[in-house]
Amino acid sequence: MNKLSIKLGLLFFLIIFGLETFMFFFLHSALVESRVEEELIALQTRGNSHRSILEKNFDDEIISHVTLMESEANTDVVITDKNGEVLNSSIPKERITNYIERPVNDISWEGHILEDNWKEEAFISTVSPIEINGQTAGHVYMFQSTESIHSLINRLNDHFLLTGLIAVCLTFVIIIILSKALTKPLIKMKEATSKISKGDFSVSLPKSGNDELGNLAESIQLLANDLNYLKQERNEFLASISHELRTPLTYIKGYTDIVYKRDLSNEDRDKYLNIILEETNRLSDLVKNLFNLAKIDENSFVIQKELLDLTDFIDKIEQKFTPAFQEKEMRFEVDCPEGQVLMADPSRLEQIIFNLLDNAIKYSSSGDKAILTVRNNNHTIHITIKDSGKGIPEKDIPYIFERFYRVDKSRTRALGGSGMGLAIVKELVHAHGGTIKIKSEENKGTEFELIFIGADKNENNSISR
Known part of the structure; x- marks a missing residue:
């Protein structure tokens, strides 16, 4: 009982079995009642038919003829006069005495069901009045043994029992198949999570649908x-x-x-x-x-933004890096229009640009150049650092921001790189709400583009974003 498939199967079986049992009992009861009602209607119709004949000729010959007709059928007839005396009968009188002694006054011409308790009585019966010249001249009693009804019910019970057994077996088989189909992916998931909990992540789960x-x-x-x-x-x-x-x-x-x-x-x-x-x-x-x-x-890296005048900020960076470019015999150009402002952490933004300029120096040769450009485009600040150095192979570009990733490990070691600079640059740019893009072609150079949300400085130094 600890398996989910058994629990699901048992639950489904009990629910479906309960529904099937209710439906079978309801259908059985409806069929039995309908069949008994049909027998009573047929019995009443037969009695009314005899009554119509007797109303035309209510004499001994016709009475005997009617009785003779019923003696050959599976129903019986008893004809009485207006006082209840039996004129003729196709069934022994002692078997039906208690029925014909019941009061039958004020019965409509359409007849009346005298007994319909087929479960406990030996007969079901009806009575039809014989009216001649507006006066009741007698009654026609019709009887049918309930043994035939019980026999019919027994056959119906057998059919229902057989059908029920087949339905239960089919339900059981279908539930087994369905429960296994439902629990099979769950079992695979359990095995997969068990492997994951043990540190084995090489699991493969098939796509079982869109559910x-x-x-x-x-x-x-x-x-x-x-x-x-x-x-x-x-x-x-x-x-x-x-x-x-x-x-x-x-x-x-x-x-x-x-x-x-x-x-x-x-x-x-x-x-x-x-x-x-x-x-x-x-x-x-x-x-x-x-x-x-x-x-x-750990998300504990603090970014303290303030309004930066990028013209002064970039000028200071140019002053700090110009000697390093001159020592490498490289040209360093800066293009930053007046009036550019940005909300950023000055020390972190400086760290970002320092890392990118340092890479430009490391991976370039004498005679190469690096250009630092600042542009305002649709309320976004674009800071571009482009060099004409060794460049990055196309296959390495998707991984260049990963930690400890090196394009050329031996060369990077010689140049002192640890493979963490660009990873930190990317995280710092994202911490500012910006994005970083890279374009590079081997032996032609590399271009990094930093894109930040711009800011406008008004008269009282408030910021509109």
């Missing part, structure tokens, strides 16, 4: 796929973190041992100490990025 069960199966399959993706992401994340932490630590430990154990010249010592410093800074940046990602995942 609730189909939607549930689709939801469980989607959950399993998401959990499997998260598991893979977690494993890759941990592997990447381990690798990212191990590399600078290895450099720091190795060069520290060299500086500590060997008698080095001042030049070599400064060289190794500089490497240790670079790897320490890299490790510090990595931990900082991890901390930022953790805060973003």
Whole structure:
């Protein structure tokens, strides 16, 4: 009884069996009553027919003829005079005495049903008055044994019993099939959720339709796929973190041992100490990025927006980055019209642009250029950073914002990238309610477009969005 299929099957069986039983009893009762009523109507009609003949010739010969006719039928007739004396009968008088002794005064010419209790009485009977010249001259009593009715009812009961058994068997079979059909996908879902709870997300549930069960199966399959993706992401994340932490630590430990154990010249010592410093800074940046990602995942990353004058903001960025571009022998151009304003967190927006400009420097060569453009288009601010560097292969573009994803791991390692910069940029842009788009062609350059909801600065410095 612990299986859902058994419970559903038993419940359906009890409901359907109850309905079938009620319908069978109702139909049986209706058929029996209808059949008895038909027998009474036929008996009354036969009595009225005899009465019509006797009203034309109410004599011994006709009475005997009528009695003789009924003696050959499955019904019986008793003819009495107006005082109730039996003139002739096709049935022994003692069997029907209690019927003909009943008062029959004031009976209409259409006749009257004298007895209809077929369950307890031996006969059903009717009576029809014989009227001659407006006076009642006698009565015609018609009798039919209830044995024939009981025999008919027994045959009807047998048919109903056989039909009922067949219906119950068919219902039982159909319910078994239906309950299994209903519970089969549920059992598969239970097995799937059991595997998911044990950490096995490689489940496959077939689409069983557009009903609730189909939607549930689709939801469980989607959950399993998401959990499997998260598991893979977690494993890759941990592997990447381990690798990212191990590399600078290895450099720091190795060069520290060299500086500590060997008698080095001042030049070599400064060289190794500089490497240790670079790897320490890299490790510090990595931990900082991890901390930022953790805060973003926990929705505890605070964005404190304020009204920014983008002209001054971009000028400061240009001043900070121009030396880095000059050192790489690259051109850096800025195009920001006057009067552009934006509601944003200045430190986070600076972090976004710094990351993108830093990538432009890392993945470009001497003689390349980078352009920072700001435009206002239909109340949206578009900040574009375009370079003419190495570009990104088309197959890598869909994954470029994923954490720890590198287009060229060996090259990125040489350039000091951890694969988290663009992931943080994307999260920061989304935290501002903006979007980021990328266009890139290998060996031709990359373009990042940041789109934010614009703001207008009025006289009292209020903001309309």
